[in-house]
Structures are given as structure tokens and as C-alpha cells.
Amino acid sequence: MTQPGTQRPVVMEARQITKRFPGVTANDNVSLHLHQGEVLALLGENGAGKSTLMNILYGLYSQDAGEILVNGEPFRAKSPHASIARGIGMVHQHFQLVPVMTVVENVMLGNEMTRLGFLERRNAATQIREIGERYGLPVDPHALVADLDVGAQQRVEIIKALYRNADILILDEPTAVLTPQEADDLVRVMRTLTAQGKSLIFITHKLREVLEVADRIVVLRAGRVVGEADPATASETSLAALMVGRSVILTVDKNPAQPGDPVLTVRDLRVRDDRQLMAVDGISLEVRSGEILGIAGVQGNGQTELVQTLTGLRTSEGGRIAIADQTVTSASPRQISELGVAHIPEDRQRDGIVASYPLTENGILELYYLPPFARGIVRNEAAIVQHAEQLVAAFDVRTPGVHVAASALSGGNQQKFIVAREFSRKLKLLIAAQPTRGIDVGSIEFIHQQIIKKRDEGIAVLLVSAELDEILALSDRIAVMYHGHIVATVRNGDLSREQLGLLMAGGGGDEEQKNRGTEEQRS
Amino acid sequence: MEHLSLPALWARYSPALVPILAVFTALVVGALLIGLTGADWQAAYIGLWEGSFGTPRALADTIIRSTPYIICGLAVALAFKAGLFNIGAEGQLYAGALCAVVVGTTLQLPPVFHIPLGIIAGALGGAAWASIAGILKARTGAHEVINTIMLNYIALRLTDWLIKSRQPLLLGDPTDTSGSRTPHIAETMRLPGFTLGNTNTLHLGILFAVILVFAVAWFFKRTTLGFELRMAGTNPSAARYAGISVPRSIILAMAFSGGLAGIAGAGEVMGVRYEVSTNFISGVGFDAIAVALLARGNPVGILFAGLLWGGLLTGARLMQVRAGLSIDVIKIVQALIIMFIAADQIVRFLYRIPQRKAGEETMVSKGWGGG
Numbered sequence: 062m063t064q065p066g067t068q069r070p071v072v073m074e075a076r077q078i079t080k081r082f083p084g085v086t087a088n089d090n091v092s093l094h095l096h097q098g099e100v101l102a103l104l105g106e107n108g109a110g111k112s113t114l115m116n117i118l119y120g121l122y123s124q125d126a127g128e129i130l131v132n133g134e135p136f137r138a139k140s141p142h143a144s145i146a147r148g149i150g151m152v153h154q155h156f157q158l159v160p161v162m163t164v165v166e167n168v169m170l171g172n173e174m175t176r177l178g179f180l181e182r183r184n185a186a187t188q189i190r191e192i193g194e195r196y197g198l199p200v201d202p203h204a205l206v207a208d209l210d211v212g213a214q215q216r217v218e219i220i221k222a223l224y225r226n227a228d229i230l231i232l233d234e235p236t237a238v239l240t241p242q243e244a245d246d247l248v249r250v251m252r253t254l255t256a257q258g259k260s261l262i263f264i265t266h267k268l269r270e271v272l273e274v275a276d277r278i279v280v281l282r283a284g285r286v287v288g289e290a291d292p293a294t295a296s297e298t299s300l301a302a303l304m305v306g307r308s309v310i311l312t313v314d315k316n317p318a319q320p321g322d323p324v325l326t327v328r329d330l331r332v333r334d335d336r337q338l339m340a341v342d343g344i345s346l347e348v349r350s351g352e353i354l355g356i357a358g359v360q361g362n363g364q365t366e367l368v369q370t371l372t373g374l375r376t377s378e379g380g381r382i383a384i385a386d387q388t389v390t391s392a393s394p395r396q397i398s399e400l401g402v403a404h405i406p407e408d409r410q411r412d413g414i415v416a417s418y419p420l421t422e423n424g425i426l427e428l429y430y431l432p433p434f435a436r437g438i439v440r441n442e443a444a445i446v447q448h449a450e451q452l453v454a455a456f457d458v459r460t461p462g463v464h465v466a467a468s469a470l471s472g473g474n475q476q477k478f479i480v481a482r483e484f485s486r487k488l489k490l491l492i493a494a495q496p497t498r499g500i501d502v503g504s505i506e507f508i509h510q511q512i513i514k515k516r517d518e519g520i521a522v523l524l525v526s527a528e529l530d531e532i533l534a535l536s537d538r539i540a541v542m543y544h545g546h547i548v549a550t551v552r553n554g555d556l557s558r559e560q561l562g563l564l565m566a567g568g569g570g571d572e573e574q575k576n577r578g579t580e581e582q583r584s
Numbered sequence: 585m586e587h588l589s590l591p592a593l594w595a596r597y598s599p600a601l602v603p604i605l606a607v608f609t610a611l612v613v614g615a616l617l618i619g620l621t622g623a624d625w626q627a628a629y630i631g632l633w634e635g636s637f638g639t640p641r642a643l644a645d646t647i648i649r650s651t652p653y654i655i656c657g658l659a660v661a662l663a664f665k666a667g668l669f670n671i672g673a674e675g676q677l678y679a680g681a682l683c684a685v686v687v688g689t690t691l692q693l694p695p696v697f698h699i700p701l702g703i704i705a706g707a708l709g710g711a712a713w714a715s716i717a718g719i720l721k722a723r724t725g726a727h728e729v730i731n732t733i734m735l736n737y738i739a740l741r742l743t744d745w746l747i748k749s750r751q752p753l754l755l756g757d758p759t760d761t762s763g764s765r766t767p768h769i770a771e772t773m774r775l776p777g778f779t780l781g782n783t784n785t786l787h788l789g790i791l792f793a794v795i796l797v798f799a800v801a802w803f804f805k806r807t808t809l810g811f812e813l814r815m816a817g818t819n820p821s822a823a824r825y826a827g828i829s830v831p832r833s834i835i836l837a838m839a840f841s842g843g844l845a846g847i848a849g850a851g852e853v854m855g856v857r858y859e860v861s862t863n864f865i866s867g868v869g870f871d872a873i874a875v876a877l878l879a880r881g882n883p884v885g886i887l888f889a890g891l892l893w894g895g896l897l898t899g900a901r902l903m904q905v906r907a908g909l910s911i912d913v914i915k916i917v918q919a920l921i922i923m924f925i926a927a928d929q930i931v932r933f934l935y936r937i938p939q940r941k942a943g944e945e946t947m948v949s950k951g952w953g954g955g
Contacts, residue, residue: 394827411821411822413822416819435808440808
């Protein structure tokens with residue numbers, strides 16, 4: 062719909078940017094340019110150098126070589142302040158907002174208008190409303206940020222940049238936390254912004270979005286620009302191949318499930334979250350051996366608490382959990398694990414590994430006390446090392462060795478290692494929470510294949526993912542979770558992507574929307 | 585695997601290098617201070633050396649003095665590895681010393697049994713005292729720093745009362761008119777040792793200390809329980825995920841830590857004092873934090889840090905004589921050492937500089953480059 066931006070003036074240009082960190086060249090001779098009023102998608106796997114490049118533009122790093130031109134003039138960002146002054150704004154993946162402050166206060170923070178030493182809140186609020194109307198970013202200036210949902214918080218972030226007169230906006234993985242509907246809204250906002258002359262750099266690794274929104278696509282791999290693509294002619298497969306450097310199978314090949322006996326049975330489970338609110342409110346579900354049940358839902362609808370309860374990390378308020386005919390409603394994590402339950406945790410840095418420990422020790426995180434890794438109270442180092450080596454080999458974990466700290470590995474390799482470890486045990490049930498979050502396409506492909514393989518071996522799999530694409534690719538049945546309830550359980554294929562998205566957002570009906578509003582006010 | 589640049593080499597060895605440089609820097613600043621007072625810093629430092637490590641007699645004194653610092657340093661380091669700040673080694677040491685005295689004054693046994701029993705009594709006393717803080721932390725989340733500090737006060741005052749009380753007579757020595765000490769422990773529980781000339785007895789305690797150093801190192805490196813405690817300290821979330829009970833780890837770690845401090849107290853009773861008096865060694869439990877810090881929690885490092893600490897204190901007397909200095913100069917040097925160690929950590933902490941990672945280099949390049 063937008064004209065290709067080639068005729069428009071170049072507002073920003075990066076010329077042969079090189080940035081080295083000890084042991085790695087994050088950007089190697091990277092050149093790109095951004096035209097006024099276009100959406101330039103910067104596509105690449107984690108670790109491809111997208112963030113480094115953007116941090117250089119935004120003044121958080123300085124490049125070792127190369128130069129940046131803003132509106133034709135050389136510009137070396139010394140700090141985010143300087144970048145903002147030159148009209149460059151950034152919306153970070155992790156919002157930089159103070160939850161206990163209002164929208165106005167957040168927007169003003171660091172750029173306070175004062176009169177006689179007092180904050181000019183009213184003036185700023187007016188401006189925020191104006192910006193909101195102009196670009197389709199509705200938000201109540203006096204609301205507390207903590208009370209806003211994720212989509213609204215993101216709008217505040219964008220307003221913050223626009224309030225500082227940004228003409229060039231960098232959006233770092235902006236859709237990672239949004240529902241499909243919210244993501245559609247964001248796309249509309251991006252269109253409005255470019256229509257009014259703003260220029261956007263859109264960082265992502267989601268191929269579908271890129272094709273939908275970008276005017277031009279630049280693909281980075283291993284710190285270099287490996288190609289430029291026109292969304293009109295590119296396909297997801299061609300982009301993925303460019304990103305990864307080889308052809309990638311995006312759809313997971315799988316045979317129809319052969320479900321056996323129920324392995325996990327949950328009846329009327331109720332669980333409170335850390336704030337003592339009912340996060341899981343009467344959930345019943347069943348996972349049979351040899352099938353994958355996918356739990357779809359936007360983050361924060363009780364999936365985290367559900368998984369924690371199933372794995373013994375959180376105690377329930379009521380209801381019953383049975384794994385392989387044993388009641389485990391109040392069992393400890395170890396008892397559950399010993400029943401043959403593997404858990405791929407959603408927050409791998411926090412739960413899945415001890416980052417400062419070597420792979421050898423991370424490989425026996427739950428098994429350290431069992432033979433052959435322990436002989437009595439003494440660890441068997443040889444067996445521990447051998448085990449880690451097996452995990453690394455079986456899952457092709459890229460690491461200089463098994464004695465390096467887990468933190469030295471990329472996210473994708475850490476995740477592969479965790480999955481390898483969980484799969485190395487004798488399993489009946491696999492609980493996989495966000496198993497491919499934030500990792501590269503190649504690793505996603507591999508982990509997906511491994512999960513299917515486990516299913517075909519007769520393991521029951523409970524897959525929890527905020528990525529609807531992942532749910533659709535892997536699941537045999539899909540349960541949609543919304544506000545602590547399962548609002549629908551369907552066979553994969555019975556509902557379209559859009560219908561599922563609507564369920565994830567609370568059903569779509571006006572009645573539902575209202576309920577959602579009141580529940581949020583209560584919390 | 586990779587060739588290392590000079591900064592990378594420095595980074596690799598910085599765990600050992602930083603403490604050594606901190607000691608060196610503290611001694612240099614100490615020399616400047618001594619010079620400022622008009623005294624001869626060379627004479628002072630020669631005195632310090634001769635009085636601490638320079639002669640066999642001085643060395644024996646240093647070893648005797650260092651023993652409780654080493655063992656208490658291990659206590660602090662053990663808790664720290666499990667993610668706990670045990671500020672209460674002082675109180676636990678007293679608890680251990682008192683228990684040892686009870687066993688030493690009430691029982692008559694052959695040394696083969698009496699000596700181990702004394703050590704065990706000390707360990708149990710210290711462990712019990714520390715467990716109060718451990719259980720409070722595990723069950724209620726009460727911070728162990730506050731509770732161990734408070735337990736120190738309680739232990740000190742309790743000791744005073746137990747010794748001084750005459751009505752009823754508790755642990756005091758009825759024959760002692762000053763009312764400031766317990767009876768002496770039985771000969772059978774005294775640690776054997778040997779004397780050089782008119783020095784104090786160089787008792788077996790240092791042997792225990794060395795054994796404990798390697799025991800603690802082995803515990804963390806090679807045992808499953810050590811792995812549990814370490815993991816619970818490093819990443820409690822992952823520990824829970826791995827099926828480890830974090831509260832249990834907290835209680836155990838505090839008990840082990842207190843047990844070590846208690847052994848230090850028992851060793852002091854059995855090897856040096858044969859009694860607990862109102863002027864029983866004080867401050868060891870606190871200085872042990874400094875020793876553990878200086879060694880960065882490394883057990884073998886603690887052996888050397890403890891010897892340094894004891895050496896500085898032992899040598900101070902001869903330094904005082906030779907250079908006419910106040911003995912407190914040594915306290916200043918010790919304080920400087922800790923400041924240089926701590927400042928390093930504070931700086932790393934404040935600026936989120938990763939330990940021996942790319943951090944230093946980017947900092948430098950930022951400073952020199954256009955950053």
C-alpha cells in the first residue's frame with residue numbers, strides 16, 4: 062500500500078559500521094539506509110547483530126569503524142540523550158517505564174517541563190492527548206502505568222519518543238508481547254506514523270509480520286548484511302533461508318497423533334499468583350500419551366501459574382492433579398520429576414540453568430543425587446562430564462566445551478542444552494513452557510522436531526506457548542487460556558488463526574470485553 | 585583454545601591478583617602514614633616481619649593466633665557460598681567455646697575420646713546457635729544478617745552472665761575470686777602440641793584448620809550436598825526447579841557454618857586458654873568476615889589470608905617496639921586491605937562490570953575512543 066521509499070530522501074544512513082566485542086564481531090561492515098516515511102525491517106536471528114547496530118544508532122555503544130549520517134550529516138551518538146536530540150527514538154523490547162508513576166510522569170521523565178520549579182503536568186497531558194489523536198495511540202495520560210495492559214504500555218513508550226519529537230523510531234521486537242489483535246493495532250499505528258512522515262526501523266525475527274508491514278527488508282546474519290528483500294516478492298521460506306543461511310523447514314512434519322491413556326489429568330484446579338489473585342480459576346484438562354496439547358494464550362493469563370503448579374513449584378488452592386494415576390496435587394518438584402515429568406521452564410535464565418555453572422553441572426541439575434552421577438554423597442565427575450558431552454552431541458549444542466559456563470552460550474544453545482537434559486531422562490510427561498522463546502530459527506526447528514519425536518515415542522506433551530504459530534505447528538489439540546480459564550478446547554484445525562486470536566483476547570464479544578475491564582480494575 | 589591478550593590474562597588471574605595487590609597497596613599506604621607520623625617505616629616493617637614470620641618463635645605465635653581466624657573464615661565463606669551472610673561467627677564461636685568448656689570441666693575421659701568430644705561439643709554448640717538464625721530465615725524470611733548480629737550480642741552477654749553468676753553458680757569457677765572465668769578444662773581434653781623456648785604451645789589446632797580447609801573445599805566441589813547448598817545460594821529458583829528444598833539448604837548451611845565457628849571456639853579453649861574468661865578472644869568472628877573477603881571465599885585462600893591476619897596482629901608488638909609506633913597502625917593497615925578489596929567489589933557492583941569478562945575492555949575503549 063505504501064509506495065516503495067526509494068525516491069524519498071534518506072533520513073539516516075549507516076556506512077560500513079563495524080563493532081567488535083572481545084571474541085566476536087557483532088557488526089561487520091554493515092551498511093544500510095532509511096528513507097523518510099518507510100518501514101525498514103531489520104530481520105535476523107538472535108545474535109545476528111541487530112541489537113548492537115541499533116544500540117550504536119541510539120548512542121548506547123560506539124562503533125569501532127564506520128559512520129552514521131542523519132539527514133546527510135555525520136552523527137556520532139555519544140548517549141541516548143544526543144540521539145533523542147537528533148530525532149532518534151527507541152521503543153525497547155522491555156519497556157522502560159516506571160510502573161508506579163502515571164503516563165504523564167513517565168512521558169515527562171528526563172524531559173520535564175517546569176514552570177517556577179513545578180512540573181507542567183497539564184500542558185504535557187494535553188500534548189499526550191494530541192499525539193494520541195494524531196497517530197491513533199489512545200491512552201489516558203493520568204492513568205498509572207501499572208494499571209495499563211501491555212498494549213497500552215507500548216503505546217506510552219511510542220508516545221514518549223514522539224513527545225521528544227522523534228522522526229526516526231526504532232522498534233525493538235515490538236510484537237513479542239502482544240496478542241494478534243494488539244499486533245494488528247500496532248501495524249495500523251506504524252502505517253499512520255509513516256503516512257505522517259516518520260521513518261521506522263522494525264526489528265524482529267517473525268517472518269509473517271515482516272512481510273505484512275515492511276516496505277523494505279534487510280537481513281542480518283552473523284554481523285553482516287546478507288541480503289535485502291522486497292516484501293512484495295519475498296516469501297517466509299526465502300527470508301528464513303536468508304536469515305539462517307540454509308533452507309529451513311518452517312512447517313513441522315508430523316503424522317496424526319496416536320493418543321493412548323491419559324497421563325496428566327487436571328480437575329478444577331485453582332491457583333493464586335504472587336499477588337494472591339486467582340490466576341488459575343477452575344481449570345480441567347487431560348493430556349494423553351502420544352499427543353500434544355497446546356495451551357494458547359497471551360502471556361499473563363495464568364499459564365505460568367498453571368505450569369508452576371503442575372511441576373510442584375506452586376501450591377494450589379483447590380482441585381486435583383494426577384500424573385500417571387498418582388495424585389500429585391501437593392507433591393514436591395522432586396517427587397513429580399521422579400514420576401517421569403520433564404519441565405522446560407519458560408524462564409530459562411532463572412529456572413532452567415545456573416548461568417555461572419559449567420555445562421557439566423547444568424547437565425545434572427535435577428539428577429545430581431542419583432547414580433551414576435552420585436556414589437553415596439560423592440559426585441562422580443567422570444559420569445557428569447560424560448553426560449554433558451552426550452547432551453551436547455545429541456542436540457548439537459554449539460559450545461567450546463562442556464566445562465564452559467552456561468552463560469557463555471547463546472540463548473538458542475542454552476535452550477537446546479536444557480531440552481537435551483530434560484529429554485535425557487525416562488519420561489512419561491513433558492511440560493514445555495515457551496520452549497522456543499527468543500531463540501534462533503534453526504534451533505526452533507530442531508526443538509520442534511524433537512518434541513514431535515517425543516510425542517511419537519508415546520510421551521504426553523503439554524505445550525504452553527504465547528506464540529500462536531508454535532501452538533498451531535505442534536499441537537494435536539489446542540486449549541485457549543484466558544484470565545485463568547480455559548475458554549475453548551478444540552482439535553487443531555477446527556478453528557482458524559483469527560478465531561483463536563479472538564478467543565485469546567477474551568472472546569471478542571462486547572460482554573467479554575467489559576468483564577475484562579472490570580477484572581483489571583479489581584486487580 | 586584461544587590466545588589471550590594481556591588484559592585477558594589479567595582478568596583470568598584477577599581472583600588471586602586483586603587480594604595480593606590490595607595487601608601490597610595497603611602496606612604502601614601504611615608506610616606513608618607511618619612516615620607522616622615521623623617514625624621510620626622501614627624499621628617498623630622489618631619489626632613487623634620479624635615479629636610475625638621472621639623467626640621460628642614468631643612463626644609459632646602467628647600460627648597459634650591465626651588458627652581461629654582461618655576456621656572462622658571458613659565458616660563465613662561456607663555460608664557465603666550458600667548465599668548467606670553469617671555475621672554471627674563471633675557468637676557461634678562463644679557458643680562453641682562454652683560447650684567445650686562444659687565437656688572439659690564435667691567429664692573425665694582418656695584424651696582419645698575427650699579431645700574429639702570437645703571438638704564435637706564445640707561444633708554442636710556453634711551449629712545450634714547459628715541454626716536459630718537459619719531457621720528464622722528459612723521459616724519466616726527474617727534476614728540472617730540482622731539476626732546473627734543480634735545473636736552475637738546475646739551470646740556475649742549470656743557468656744558474661746554464665747561466667748559471673750554466683751547465685752546460682754553456673755559456669756564460673758568458684759575458686760576464682762575475680763569471678764571472671766570458668767574453671768580450667770581437664771588435662772585430658774587439652775590439645776597436644778610442642779613449645780619452642782618460652783613460646784606458647786603450638787597446638788594441634790592448626791592441623792585441624794588445614795584439614796577443615798580441604799574438607800570445605802572438597803565438600804563444595806565433590807559432594808552432592810555441597811552442590812545443593814551452592815545451587816540454593818547461587819540461583820534459588822533453579823534450585824527449586826531442580827527439586828532442592830531451599831529452606832532446608834539455608835538451615836543446613838547456617839548450621840555447618842556455625843559448627844565451624846564453634847570448632848574455632850573449642851580449639852581456642854582446648855589449645856590456648858583452657859577456659860573461657862570475660863576477656864576471651866573477641867572480634868575474631870568479625871575479623872573472620874574480612875579474612876573470608878580477602879580470600880574471596882576460596883578455602884585455600886582463607887588459609888593464607890588467616891595466616892596474614894594473625895601475622896599482622898602478632899608482628900605488631902615488635903613493630904611497636906622497633907619504631908615506637910602505636911599498635912593500632914596495624915589495625916589501620918588491616919582496614920586499608922579490606923577497603924581495597926571491598927572497593928574493588930563495590931566498583932564492580934556499582935558499574936555492573938562483569939567479572940573477568942569483556943567489561944573492562946569496553947570501559948577502556950570507551951574512555952579512549954569517542955565514547
